[in-house]
Amino acid sequence: MPRLTYNIAMVSDFFFPQPGGVESHIYQLATKLVDRGHKVVVITHAYADRKGIRYLTNGIKVYHVPFAIIYRSATFPTVFSFFPVFRNIMIREQIDIVHGHASLSSLCHEALLHGRTMGLRTVFTDHSLFGFADAASILTNKLLKFILSDVDHVICVSHTSKENTVLRAALDPVMVSVIPNAVVSENFRPRKYPPEPPAPNNGFGNATPAVHHLGPNDPVVIVVISRLFYNKGTDLLTASIPRILENHPNTRFIIAGSGPKSIDLEQMIEQNVLQDKVEMLGSVRHEQVRDVMIRGHIYLHPSLTEAFGTVLVEAASCGLYVVCTAVGGIPEVLPGHMTVFAKPEEDDLVVATGKAISALRANKVRTEKFHDQVKAMYSWDNIAKRTERVYKGIMGDIPEADFYGYDVGNTAAWNGESHSGVRSFALIDRLKRYYGCGVWAGKLFCLCAVIDYLLFVFCEWVFPRDRIDIAADWPRKVYHSDDDD
Amino acid sequence: MAGTGIRQSVVGPYSTLTPATVLPLDHLTTSPRSSRSYLAPEDAFNAASPPCRSGGFDHSSSNNNNMSLLRDTVAAAGSGDVRTSRRRESKFGSRSRSRRRKRNWKKILWVKQSYPDNYTDQTTFLDSLQRNPRLQPYEFWPLVADTTVIVQQVCSVTIFVVCFVGIFTERVSPVAVVGWGSFATFVGWAVWDWWVGQEGEDEVLQRQNSHRSRGAWQPRQDGGSANSTTAPTTPSAASSVTNLGSTERTTSQGNLIAMRSQHGGSVTSLHSNVSHNSRLLDPQDGLRHRPSSPLRRGRATLRLSTIKSASLIYFTILGLSPILKSLTRSTSPDSIWAMSFLLLAINIFFFDYSGGVGVKFPASLSTNAALMASTVLASRLPSTGQVFSLTLFSIEVFGLFPVFRRYARHRSWRYHVTLTVLLTVGAGGGMGLILGEGRDGVWPWKSGLLGVLVGAFIVIVAMGASSWWLIGLQKYKNAMNGPWDQARPIIISRRQWEYD
Numbered sequence: 006m007p008r009l010t011y012n013i014a015m016v017s018d019f020f021f022p023q024p025g026g027v028e029s030h031i032y033q034l035a036t037k038l039v040d041r042g043h044k045v046v047v048i049t050h051a052y053a054d055r056k057g058i059r060y061l062t063n064g065i066k067v068y069h070v071p072f073a074i075i076y077r078s079a080t081f082p083t084v085f086s087f088f089p090v091f092r093n094i095m096i097r098e099q100i101d102i103v104h105g106h107a108s109l110s111s112l113c114h115e116a117l118l119h120g121r122t123m124g125l126r127t128v129f130t131d132h133s134l135f136g137f138a139d140a141a142s143i144l145t146n147k148l149l150k151f152i153l154s155d156v157d158h159v160i161c162v163s164h165t166s167k168e169n170t171v172l173r174a175a176l177d178p179v180m181v182s183v184i185p186n187a188v189v190s191e192n193f194r195p196r197k198y199p200p201e202p203p204a205p206n207n208g209f210g211n212a213t214p215a216v217h218h219l220g221p222n223d224p225v226v227i228v229v230i231s232r233l234f235y236n237k238g239t240d241l242l243t244a245s246i247p248r249i250l251e252n253h254p255n256t257r258f259i260i261a262g263s264g265p266k267s268i269d270l271e272q273m274i275e276q277n278v279l280q281d282k283v284e285m286l287g288s289v290r291h292e293q294v295r296d297v298m299i300r301g302h303i304y305l306h307p308s309l310t311e312a313f314g315t316v317l318v319e320a321a322s323c324g325l326y327v328v329c330t331a332v333g334g335i336p337e338v339l340p341g342h343m344t345v346f347a348k349p350e351e352d353d354l355v356v357a358t359g360k361a362i363s364a365l366r367a368n369k370v371r372t373e374k375f376h377d378q379v380k381a382m383y384s385w386d387n388i389a390k391r392t393e394r395v396y397k398g399i400m401g402d403i404p405e406a407d408f409y410g411y412d413v414g415n416t417a418a419w420n421g422e423s424h425s426g427v428r429s430f431a432l433i434d435r436l437k438r439y440y441g442c443g444v445w446a447g448k449l450f451c452l453c454a455v456i457d458y459l460l461f462v463f464c465e466w467v468f469p470r471d472r473i474d475i476a477a478d479w480p481r482k483v484y485h486s487d488d489d490d
Numbered sequence: 491m492a493g494t495g496i497r498q499s500v501v502g503p504y505s506t507l508t509p510a511t512v513l514p515l516d517h518l519t520t521s522p523r524s525s526r527s528y529l530a531p532e533d534a535f536n537a538a539s540p541p542c543r544s545g546g547f548d549h550s551s552s553n554n555n556n557m558s559l560l561r562d563t564v565a566a567a568g569s570g571d572v573r574t575s576r577r578r579e580s581k582f583g584s585r586s587r588s589r590r591r592k593r594n595w596k597k598i599l600w601v602k603q604s605y606p607d608n609y610t611d612q613t614t615f616l617d618s619l620q621r622n623p624r625l626q627p628y629e630f631w632p633l634v635a636d637t638t639v640i641v642q643q644v645c646s647v648t649i650f651v652v653c654f655v656g657i658f659t660e661r662v663s664p665v666a667v668v669g670w671g672s673f674a675t676f677v678g679w680a681v682w683d684w685w686v687g688q689e690g691e692d693e694v695l696q697r698q699n700s701h702r703s704r705g706a707w708q709p710r711q712d713g714g715s716a717n718s719t720t721a722p723t724t725p726s727a728a729s730s731v732t733n734l735g736s737t738e739r740t741t742s743q744g745n746l747i748a749m750r751s752q753h754g755g756s757v758t759s760l761h762s763n764v765s766h767n768s769r770l771l772d773p774q775d776g777l778r779h780r781p782s783s784p785l786r787r788g789r790a791t792l793r794l795s796t797i798k799s800a801s802l803i804y805f806t807i808l809g810l811s812p813i814l815k816s817l818t819r820s821t822s823p824d825s826i827w828a829m830s831f832l833l834l835a836i837n838i839f840f841f842d843y844s845g846g847v848g849v850k851f852p853a854s855l856s857t858n859a860a861l862m863a864s865t866v867l868a869s870r871l872p873s874t875g876q877v878f879s880l881t882l883f884s885i886e887v888f889g890l891f892p893v894f895r896r897y898a899r900h901r902s903w904r905y906h907v908t909l910t911v912l913l914t915v916g917a918g919g920g921m922g923l924i925l926g927e928g929r930d931g932v933w934p935w936k937s938g939l940l941g942v943l944v945g946a947f948i949v950i951v952a953m954g955a956s957s958w959w960l961i962g963l964q965k966y967k968n969a970m971n972g973p974w975d976q977a978r979p980i981i982i983s984r985r986q987w988e989y990d
Contacts (some may be wrong), residue, residue, distance in 0.1 A: 134974035135974070136975045169974040171616075172970060172972075185599045240979055241981060312974075332973065333974060334599075337599045349977035349979050350979065391607050394606075409608070410606065
């Protein structure tokens, strides 16, 4: 039986050349999906030197759509102006599934709306956590509710993020999947790791890396890699470093990253005369992160909010013992033997770091094993497989009852609208869903949906479908082994 | 049974927001809460009882209610779910699946669990959700009491407007307005001065007692704030200093600066004050030898500088009045009225109602808007004297009077209420007077009295109604907190590296 493959469009404001977590997530996921035989195009806005169409490794096509950027590379939300271009790309590339990323990307929201209007299946991946209190969150949440009212499936990166998204957008929990981020573990090898496993199927018997013990006089090096912002907990870091160094004099700090709070750190270093113990590297590129990490023994992550915390996985993959604050989705990410958790309090952070240092000094932590363990936990292959299951579910290629976990016997009693399974494309059903979004907002959203539909009809009339060329595809990869299930 | 439950939870946002009314299929509708197997968002929104119920509202118990209700839902639905999973097992019948399936779902990401990615575990899902964790239910009378500050500000603005109309229609002599205003300001200043002095003395005594009981003075502790510079006072010094004595030192430095700026104070006086404080930081022995002279001198300097800045303002306004008079001659009157209305509204809305006595810059936007309003209003007046009076009066009303009001409230609740009543009467009476037709020479006491009554009535009704409304609105409060919120870091030793 031939494998079912899809044509997928990843839409987000955030993509390369800009560095960042969402960007690399999209790229890695797209690569692995292509490996599984799908066709993936990425749609983002134009960056300074990138306009038009680019090809990336593995035959990923990137559309850089020209749009004005307003804030931190998010485009101006124009709601409708993206539609003609979007429709053209969708038809040209014969897209089945629109997959939007990041809740602050207006391009993604627009694409999801237009995608539904065009009768495509839509998936949304949420990468961040939002509160419910401040004005910006309230606005974003309302917008998210609008878009997600009519989306087919949502993917969150951690269970905490799922709870948050379900609450924010009033979703049914079964249509939200939790699929974490992953790391390319080859890029995050520990220092003394055998450079490349000899052959994939050659057995892994003698490849266990050598145990490296920490000598009694060797300094413990603590690495911090984070943007130095308030929400990354730089204040905690600034307050804790002198106390940690006071308790454990034979300790060094390496801090990489830049941001508004770096001044506080520098001030702290000067006031406590710690220049020879704390090294500040400034911002490092993502490729250099590994080189910084392998200089240390402990990775300290004092963040105040985090949906997933990919950097923790990267650090553990480099063989670092991780000390982190137990906030957001962080407690779900790494097992207890790799981490020491602290409350987001200065005292607790100092105590936790002290614990980690003494555990390392006692050589109790088998950090040399971390890399292989992490490799088994998080891989993009696995992520792509799980994402593919979502695609199959929304396309109806997995039995609905299996995908949503229904009791099969009662399926006959349901009509098409009552469950969140395959959502009807009929305009009236979509309007019903939008109408429920709020007293005023519901009517506004309905208006938007109607205008969007009219625009669609207009486009069909002015630019008929059969006049649009179909892009030639790359030869599909054939994916054979579909491992354990 | 599980089927109906799922259907209930699954209808999506459409039913989420209109829970009871538009359930699309009613032939299957049993009790929605008991038969649900998956948690739907409306569990989070609607599960708990409304926040305000039977007076006292205990938020912790409400949280427990919420959680236990969710648990109940889960327990009721548990059997159905087990059946679901069983059936799936039998359908697939794959190796090791049945063995793995028995393992409990855990809220972790690093293990590949045998549950699908969109599995929602009912026992832990939204477990850490907290609703209204820091809710403090309002009570009626304290709320009414709190509205008095707003009433005071609104009445002050009304009185100012009344005075302007009086001057503008030439029913009231501008000299009378500014004379009475200045007299009241002077009295207020004197009272304020006395209060500040008294309070300082109290604080000194209190501190002495605490120091005596503590035995020794620790310099380390008092390094942080300027407020604690009073610490080294010895008993002998304090007893020799009378009422006036230690005022200066007890008000915190920031407070002094604020007061000074209220008086439009000059920089020199500030300097003297600062140097004074630093002198007080001298060790104990140094102070003992020259007990009271610096204190008394500081006090005098403060008053002198106040008088100096007052006269400075006086003459500045006097000089500026001819310019102000013709400032907006080319603007049509109705835009002036609209503009001043807008500015006074800004004043009322942005006024710092919560500020205590030590606020450094209380609502500068509000004060500036009011002064601009008075300036544009004054520019409508025909003569220099009138312009001068109105501008000076506005500074008294908007710049200095709030300081006094704040202090009166801080000082005693009775003063505050008295002031509120006086202001209400003044504003109501004034409105009555300017609205009633004025015959020359006859004191229109009837319309004044009517104004007082109507004003008092409006104020009382507004206070009660707004408080009642706010309490009524509280039941819509739904603050959701959980692990996704940004943590508040607790940092203790910041001061150590910042101030040492």
